[in-house]
Amino acid sequence: MQERTYEKYFRQNRLPHIWCPGCGNGTVMKAIVEAVEKRKLPRDKTVIVSGIGCSSRASGYMDFDTLHTAHGRAIPFATGIKLANPELNVIVITGDGDCTAIGGNHFIHGARRNIDLTVVLFNNAIYGMTGGQASPMTPLHKKATTAPYGSVDRPFDACQLASAAGASYVARSTAFHVQHLTDMIAEGISVEGFSFIEAVVQCPTAYGRKNKMPEPAQMMAWLRDHAVLQKAWDKLPEEKRSDKFPIGVFLKRQFEEYTKAYAEVIASAQGGKK
Amino acid sequence: MTEMKLMQGNEACAAGAIAAGVRFFGGYPITPSTEIAETMAKKLPALGGCFIQMEDEISGMGVVLGASLAGRKVLTATSGPGFSLKQELIGYAACAEIPVVIVDVQRVGPSTGQPTSPSQGDVMQVRWGTHGDHPMIALSPWTVRETFDAAVMAVNYAERFRTPVILLMDEIVGHLRENVQLPNASDITVYPRRRPTKSRAAGYQPYEPEQDMVPNPADFGTGYRIHVTGLIHDYTGFPSGSPVVTEKFIDRLHRKIAIAQDEITHYDEFFMEDAEYAVVSYGGVARTAYEAVRKARAKGLKVGMIRLMTIWPFANKIIEQTAEKVRAILVPELNYGQLKYEVERAAAGRCPVSLLAKYNTLLFTPDEIVDGIENLTGGRI
Ligand SMILES: Cc1ncc(C[n+]2csc(CCOP(=O)(O)OP(=O)(O)O)c2C)c(N)n1
Ligand code: SF4
Numbered sequence: 001m002q003e004r005t006y007e008k009y010f011r012q013n014r015l016p017h018i019w020c021p022g023c024g025n026g027t028v029m030k031a032i033v034e035a036v037e038k039r040k041l042p043r044d045k046t047v048i049v050s051g052i053g054c055s056s057r058a059s060g061y062m063d064f065d066t067l068h069t070a071h072g073r074a075i076p077f078a079t080g081i082k083l084a085n086p087e088l089n090v091i092v093i094t095g096d097g098d099c100t101a102i103g104g105n106h107f108i109h110g111a112r113r114n115i116d117l118t119v120v121l122f123n124n125a126i127y128g129m130t131g132g133q134a135s136p137m138t139p140l141h142k143k144a145t146t147a148p149y150g151s152v153d154r155p156f157d158a159c160q161l162a163s164a165a166g167a168s169y170v171a172r173s174t175a176f177h178v179q180h181l182t183d184m185i186a187e188g189i190s191v192e193g194f195s196f197i198e199a200v201v202q203c204p205t206a207y208g209r210k211n212k213m214p215e216p217a218q219m220m221a222w223l224r225d226h227a228v229l230q231k232a233w234d235k236l237p238e239e240k241r242s243d244k245f246p247i248g249v250f251l252k253r254q255f256e257e258y259t260k261a262y263a264e265v266i267a268s269a270q271g272g273k274k
Numbered sequence: 275m276t277e278m279k280l281m282q283g284n285e286a287c288a289a290g291a292i293a294a295g296v297r298f299f300g301g302y303p304i305t306p307s308t309e310i311a312e313t314m315a316k317k318l319p320a321l322g323g324c325f326i327q328m329e330d331e332i333s334g335m336g337v338v339l340g341a342s343l344a345g346r347k348v349l350t351a352t353s354g355p356g357f358s359l360k361q362e363l364i365g366y367a368a369c370a371e372i373p374v375v376i377v378d379v380q381r382v383g384p385s386t387g388q389p390t391s392p393s394q395g396d397v398m399q400v401r402w403g404t405h406g407d408h409p410m411i412a413l414s415p416w417t418v419r420e421t422f423d424a425a426v427m428a429v430n431y432a433e434r435f436r437t438p439v440i441l442l443m444d445e446i447v448g449h450l451r452e453n454v455q456l457p458n459a460s461d462i463t464v465y466p467r468r469r470p471t472k473s474r475a476a477g478y479q480p481y482e483p484e485q486d487m488v489p490n491p492a493d494f495g496t497g498y499r500i501h502v503t504g505l506i507h508d509y510t511g512f513p514s515g516s517p518v519v520t521e522k523f524i525d526r527l528h529r530k531i532a533i534a535q536d537e538i539t540h541y542d543e544f545f546m547e548d549a550e551y552a553v554v555s556y557g558g559v560a561r562t563a564y565e566a567v568r569k570a571r572a573k574g575l576k577v578g579m580i581r582l583m584t585i586w587p588f589a590n591k592i593i594e595q596t597a598e599k600v601r602a603i604l605v606p607e608l609n610y611g612q613l614k615y616e617v618e619r620a621a622a623g624r625c626p627v628s629l630l631a632k633y634n635t636l637l638f639t640p641d642e643i644v645d646g647i648e649n650l651t652g653g654r655i
Contacts, residue, residue, distance in 0.1 A: 014512065044497040049340070060501055060512060065494040067343065068503040069336065070366050076300075076333035080340025080348075081494060083324050084298055088344065088495050106336075109329040262324060269319035 009033035009043070011063045018057055022216025024175030024201030028122050029058040031178060031199070032091065035185035046089040049078040051103060053095035053129045055122030055201075072103030075110040078117050086259040089189070092119040096137035097127045100156050104136070107158075111165035111194045115258035118188045118195045121158055124203035132206035139243065143210040158198050163251045168193025170251040174200040176223035177247065187249065193257045200227065200245070275455045283447040286418045286454065287377055288313035290425025291349045293462050296375070297323030298346040300337035302330055302356060305389045306445040307379035310351035331356035335363035335376070342372050343502060345467065345493035347429055351377035354387060357396060358403070364438050365404030366504045368527065371481070371489060373432040373467075375425070377441040379448040380557075382635055391635035392445035394557055395609040400440045401586050407524055409531040411538060412440040412586040416560040418452040424583065430465035431538060435530055436488050442585055444608070446558025446637065467493070474498060479509040487530035531587060540583040541592055545571060549578030551650050552600045554593065554617050556582040559608055559638060566643030577647050585613070590620045597621035602650045606630040606643050 010033070019025050036046060046064045050056035052071035059066040069077045074092045082090045099107050099121050110117060126144055127133040134144035134151050137158065141150040162170045169191040173181035181199055188195030202208065202219030213219045228236060230248030281289070288310050299314035315325040324341070328334040331352050338348035352360060357378045367374050380396045382388035396403075400412045411431050415424040424441055432439040468490045472478040480491040480500040491511065492498035505513035506520050514520070531538075545567060546552065555563035560581045567579045580596055582589055597603060602625050605614040614629040621627050630646040632638055 044499065045495055047344075047494050060503070063499055065499055066501045067340075067494075068501070068505070069339075070362055070504055073332065073336040073363065076328065076336030077340035077343075079326070079333075080298070080300060080337035080342075081344045082340075083326060083337070084341035084344035084346045085495055105329050106333050109333070262319075266319045266322055266324075270322070 006030060006033045006037060009036065009063055010061055014061050017061055019054060020205045022202070022204045023054070024124065024203065025055050025058060025122055027175040027178060028055075028120065028181065028199045028201055029061065031182040031185055032093070032120060033062065034182045035189055036091070038182070038186045039189045041089045041189065045087060046091065047081055048091050048093060049074045049081065050093040051095065051098035053098045053127070054203075055095040055124070055128070056093055056098060058093050072098050072101070073106065074098065075103060075106040075117070075119065079110060079113070079115055082115055082117060083259055083262065086116075086263070090117050091189070092117050094119060094121050095128070096121060096123045096125060096158070097135040100136045100158055100161070108161065108165040111162050111167040111196065113258045114166055114168055114193045114255050116192055116194070118185070119197070120185060121196070121198045122201050123158070123198050124201045124207055126203055126207040128203050128206045132210060145210070159196070159250050162194075162196035166194070166255070167196045167251065168253055168255055169195035169249070171196070171249045172198040172200065172245070172247045174223040174227050174247060175202060176220050177227060180247065184249065191252065193255060276458060278453050278455045280451055281418055281454050282309060283418045283421045283443065283450045284309035284379065285313050286421040287351070287425045287441065287443065288317065289456065290422035291375065291429055292317060292321065293422070293459065294426040294429035295347045295464050296349045296429055297321060298338060298341040298348045299324070299350065300326045300328050300341070300348070301334040301350045301352060302328055304353045304356045306381055306448050307351045307353045307377060309448075310377055310379075314349070331359040332363065335360045338374055339363060339367055339372050342374055343494050345495070347373070347433065347467070349375050349377065349429070351379070353379045354381045354383050354389070354396070355385065357399065361404040365406060365408065367438040368404070368408035369504050369506070370502050371436040371491065373436050374438050375428045375432050375441055376438060377443060380442070380444040382633070388635045390445070392558060392637065393608050393633070394444055394559065394612065395633070396442065397585060397609065397612040400442055407528070409437070409528050410440065410586045411435070411437065411531065411584075412442045413540070413583055414442040414557040414585050415447055415583065416557055416581060418447070418450055419454040420583070421447060422454070422456055426462055430463070433465045433467060434488070435534070436468065437531065442557070444558045446561070450558070470498060480511045481507060482509040483526060483530070487526055487533065535587050536591070538584060539587065539589045539591070541589050542581040542583070543592075544579040544581065546578035546580070546596070548576055549599070550576040550601050551578070551604070551647060552596050553577065553579045553604045553606065553643065553647065554582065554596070555579060555606055556585060556613065559606055562638045562640055563606055563643055565640040566647065569640055569644050570647045575647060575651055588616050588620065593617055593620035594622070594624070597624035600625055603627045604630055604646050604650050606632070606638055606646060608632055608638070
């Protein structure tokens with residue numbers, strides 16, 4: 001039997017978790033620790049920072065220094081940690097509402113600064129914790145308790161947002177594509193700069209039940225059938241794309257990382273240069 | 275003592291914070307507090323510290339809380355609208371017990387109000403601005419020199435009690451320039467960052483209080499793997515829904531400050547020996563009040579003055595004693611009446627308390643306060 005080496009990264013005494021049966025959040029949490037293991041991040045020099053929401057509860061189960069902040073504010077807290085002590089590896093866990101609604105401004109500014117954070121967005125397309133209200137990533141015409149006739153608010157593509165705002169690494173995967181998801185996160189960790197990984201997750205309770213997919217297996221099948229690897233996506237004619245979405249690495253580029261740039265400010269203020 | 279130099283209140287605030295060990299500043303520019311950020315932007319990198327201009331005051335608050343958890347002593351500064359935006363995370367700092375100093379250089383509100391005009395309109399917001407029950411420490415200096423001391427004290431209290439501390443300035447003191455002589459670094463007492471006194475193996479619990487009722491959560495990156503949350507938590511730091519834990523937790527937050535109240539309540543008494551009337555004043559207004567009391571004395575009025583430096587926790591004892599002794603108290607404030615009601619509460623009917631309120635952007639003149647004193651005395655000398 002394969003050894004479950006990732007288990008050491010969990011606080012066994014905090015489990016079982018609070019998530020619903022069939023929720024995708026646990027899968028992404030596991031993918032994160034497997035990526036941490038793959039990248040051999042020293043555990044005592046790794047900090048997990050989360051916002052507020054079902055997804056953000058993950059920090060409490062992970063055996064690192066962990067910080068469960070306020071709704072939408074994980075990225076500013078994480079920025080402070082990283083800038084105060086650049087030797088720390090900082091991973092941010094956030095939800096679609098947390099990251100792109102209340103925390104939207106912090107999200108684009110984190111990407112703009114290109115500070116070395118790995119941000120994993122658990123996208124369940126809904127506000128799970130508060131019982132199924134629409135989020136800025138709820139697809140058009142899908143139902144939510146606050147969009148009982150279907151949402152007419154155009155959703156964000158968080159990957160495009162991160163790219164446009166200046167991130168160094170942008171990728172997407174799903175809770176169905178576990179190995180792929182782990183690889184996407186692991187690569188994000190290794191990139192120096194702002195890395196953003198959108199993990200599309202099933203929320204059978206708050207999203208599925210409202211949108212004709214009440215069973216976790218139905219939602220998993222939906223993820224399997226609608227996620228298209230980037231290469232195949234590029235060849236897919238427009239009319240066949242409909243409600244499908246691409247997964248894979250969308251962007252990887254080099255640009256000076258923020259704490260590195262600030263170290264130069266310190267050197268110059270201390271009379272090293274200029 | 276160092277040599278005499280001309281300094282602005284906001285600059286003295288930055289200098290005091292640095293002297294107390296602040297090495298991280300995050301914030302968003304706003305008049306009349308901006309010089310604090312500008313001074314920090316210039317001075318911190320040379321000391322190996324960091325300055326970061328954030329996208330708004332909410333993130334300005336979040337970034338310093340993150341830095342504090344990573345082991346830095348931190349400061350943020352703002353005014354009016356920005357102070358309103360910071361409230362949720364001030365509550366977070368109170369609940370998660372994260373040391374942080376927030377400077378609020380008050381200006382006229384509500385809303386954008388009168389951005390460049392002095393006010394004392396945030397006195398109650400400082401105490402009650404964020405939701406829920408928590409104590410607050412707020413210090414309000416009246417001179418440039420005292421602004422330096424108050425900044426040192428604010429940082430020390432934030433570290434000692436692991437709590438947010440508000441340095442409550444106003445536009446008068448913030449933009450005032452005075453000749454000051456700052457103390458030598460060796461004469462400044464600095465409260466060090468609290469550290470765990472036990473190892474994890476020996477049963478360390480990050481939120482278990484010490485004798486002084488304050489816990490020692492470890493800085494991130496030091497091997498303790500702690501959990502920090504704004505949910506009510508037990509000694510382990512993990513959330514608890516228990517009514518017993520909740521009650522004990524909220525009690526402890528209050529008690530850790532309450533048991534030190536006498537020690538952190540600072541005030542001055544002037545001409546109080548034979549006083550039959552008293553002026554209770556604070557911040558920039560106390561400067562005018564002091565001049566007014568001297569003028570009234572010259573007219574033969576037996577009036578004294580209590581100048582509050584610690585606004586919160588409120589200086590109940592000295593107000594009780596004063597109310598016992600005098601015939602009436604006057605509280606001049608640059609607002610519609612805020613701390614007056616707190617003075618009245620503490621006086622508890624021992625003597626009448628009158629408000630002299632001004633909220634039209636202009637400062638009090640000494641004569642206005644003298645008139646206020648004369649009204650109080652009913653012309654009686
Ligand atoms: C300032 C503030 N506003 C609102 C809330 C209530 N609230 C908690 S979680 C949440 C939405 C969570 O949705 P999302 O970020 O998508 O995470 P999920 O629960 O779906 O994982 C809201 C609105 C809050 N905690 N704080
Ligand atoms: S409501 Fe949705 S996101 Fe929240 S735990 Fe349940 S299934 Fe998961």
